[in-house]
Amino acid sequence: MSDNPAAIAAAEIPPGTVVLEARDIVKDFRGKREGLRRKRMRAVDHVSLQLRTGRVTALVGQSGSGKSTMGRILAQLIVPTGGELLLHGEPIAATRGRKYINYTSTVQMTLQDPFASLNPVHRISYVLKRALRIHGHATNEDDAQEQALELLRKVELTPAERYLHRFPHELSGGERQRISFARALAAQPQVLLADEPVSMLDVTIRKEMLDLLDNLRRTENLAILYITHDLGSARAYSDETLVMYHGQVVERGPSAEVIDNPQHEYTQRLLAAAPDPSRRRHRA
Numbered sequence: 001m002s003d004n005p006a007a008i009a010a011a012e013i014p015p016g017t018v019v020l021e022a023r024d025i026v027k028d029f030r031g032k033r034e035g036l037r038r039k040r041m042r043a044v045d046h047v048s049l050q051l052r053t054g055r056v057t058a059l060v061g062q063s064g065s066g067k068s069t070m071g072r073i074l075a076q077l078i079v080p081t082g083g084e085l086l087l088h089g090e091p092i093a094a095t096r097g098r099k100y101i102n103y104t105s106t107v108q109m110t111l112q113d114p115f116a117s118l119n120p121v122h123r124i125s126y127v128l129k130r131a132l133r134i135h136g137h138a139t140n141e142d143d144a145q146e147q148a149l150e151l152l153r154k155v156e157l158t159p160a161e162r163y164l165h166r167f168p169h170e171l172s173g174g175e176r177q178r179i180s181f182a183r184a185l186a187a188q189p190q191v192l193l194a195d196e197p198v199s200m201l202d203v204t205i206r207k208e209m210l211d212l213l214d215n216l217r218r219t220e221n222l223a224i225l226y227i228t229h230d231l232g233s234a235r236a237y238s239d240e241t242l243v244m245y246h247g248q249v250v251e252r253g254p255s256a257e258v259i260d261n262p263q264h265e266y267t268q269r270l271l272a273a274a275p276d277p278s279r280r281r282h283r284a
């Protein structure tokens with residue numbers, strides 16, 4: 001086993017191990033101009049969280065509460081104003097270069113709109129093989145081909161051979177989101193940051209997609225951050241829920257407790273506005 005815990009397969013790490021930790025993260029953006037001064041806008045206000053292998057952590061809150069900003073900080077797509085990230089207990093500093101690529105191999109993010117995140121001019125085979133090569137997991141063309149097929153099977157796009165030669169526009173929204181997951185898995189990550197993975201999909205396929213995510217959590221032992229405004233799915237698919245309001249985490253705990261018995265007035269209001277907050281599901 002490698003002595004670098006970030007470089008080993010997630011499956012080799014005991015479930016429940018903290019992989020990624022955010023401590024006291026703050027993010028300020030430049031806000032609207034007021035006279036000669038520009039106001040500061042605090043999108044994330046002293047947020048701490050831990051992501052553990054084989055566990056799903058839900059980050060819920062209404063639009064503008066800071067969920068995506070927090071996800072982008074965890075993916076190192078943007079730099080926080082304050083606080084720190086720790087990977088396997090080691091502070092992260094590099095935002096470019098080899099160390100940054102190593103970080104992105106360990107921590108992958110998928111976005112809400114799978115169509116916007118896939119280049120329309122490339123076939124699926126190119127998308128997956130490129131990701132495999134960038135992260136150093138394919139040594140030659142045959143190897144890349146075999147692994148690309150295996151990734152398609154993992155995200156339940158079968159027969160896999162049929163999908164390799166397609167372009168994104170030839171796929172449905174659900175299939176494109178599965179390709180986004182496959183591309184993320186090509187990095188062999190330990191952490192998956194899933195930003196609103198089903199909100200742009202037809203309601204009839206949302207459950208299938210969340211079941212797939214749950215499956216990947218188990219089979220790949222992934223630490224998953226599930227960013228959503230849907231409390232019902234957070235209750236059904238996550239172990240822990242953090243509720244964000246105006247950039248702050250106002251309530252956190254086991255998802256069943258937070259959602260069945262919310263203590264904070266904001267969580268109670270969110271629940272009152274949710275269509276079916278009591279949906280339950282027994283997890284494997």
Ligand SMILES: Nc1ncnc2c1ncn2[C@@H]1O[C@H](COP(=O)(O)OP(=O)(O)OP(=O)(O)O)[C@@H](O)[C@H]1O
Pocket residue numbers: 029030041042043061062063064065066067068069070229
């Ligand atoms: N690049 C940016 N520059 C300025 N303000 C930003 C930027 N990105 C986000 N914000 C602001 O930060 C706040 C939090 O935004 P964020 O996208 O994190 O919220 P969210 O909870 O993910 O919402 P949604 O569910 O709509 O994506 C919002 O007020 C948003 O306008």
